[in-house]
Amino acid sequence: MSFEHLYTPDHLRRRREAVAKQEGELWKGVDDSDPKCPAGHARGIRISVSITSNYRRTHKKDAMDIQPQDVIDVLIAAGIKKWVLMGLHGYVGYLPQPRATQDVDVLIRQSDRKRAVKAVHEAWPMLVVEELEPVVRFKDPADCFNDGRPKPVIDLMLAWSDLNEAILKESEYVVLDEETQHVVPTVEAALASKYAALISDYRELEKKEYDAGDFRRIALANYDQVRREPLRRLGDLVWNGGGAELEEFLELAYQQKPFPV
Structure with missing residues (x-):
């Protein structure tokens, strides 16, 4: 069975619009107390x-x-x-x-x-x-x-x-x-470790979803304290080019966008 259609921009747009129409602003602000x-x-x-x-x-x-x-x-x-x-x-x-x-x-x-x-x-x-x-x-x-x-x-x-x-x-x-x-x-090393797990070929998807959640929570709670230069250096130790991507993962988390994994 193919699932590619679930990821198309058109499907995601239609789903988002349908859910917004159904819910309205019913749940707006519910998470603000967290x-x-x-x-x-x-x-x-x-x-x-x-x-x-x-x-x-x-x-x-x-x-x-x-x-x-x-x-x-x-x-x-x-x-x-x-x-x-x-x-x-x-x-x-x-x-x-x-x-x-x-x-x-x-x-x-x-x-x-x-x-x-x-x-x-x-x-x-x-x-x-x-x-x-x-x-x-x-x-x-x-x-x-x-x-x-x-x-x-x-x-x-x-x-x-x-x-x-x-x-x-x-x-x-x-x-x-x-x-x-x-x-x-450090928070940079914690993020780099989660990033390494997220992109690993041998990590089960179920565990990667936990990793993604923890990465996002750490990033959001500590965004202003994360030192970008050490973060990039640690990312480059995961793979050559990982530093730039790790910093982009930090921004994706902050902007509430999904990770490309």
């Missing part, structure tokens, strides 16, 4: 972790409630000096409405792989380890998907890409949150 400014890392991660922990206590009593601070403490105790909290926990402070996730993502050096894996395995020996090239994944056998596969709870991300290496090595692309002492990506 928060627009970033939550901040300390508050954002507190909310995110609280939601996940409450879910596990209520619905998954046998599940491991491993929190970002737990993983960070284990890595630091093992002598891992270079790490960055990534994934939702890393950029949750840039979102106006923090949400939850069930896994903790931490970026580490390739050279620290064995030591970090050993430390996490010793801290939580019941977790199932899956070693992949870009990530070492730890799964909780007491908390499974409906098909019986254990859910990932920790991802040790390895700095295999130029973008991840820059985030891990360059102090310009990370920030130390004073309250939590968490090292997290």
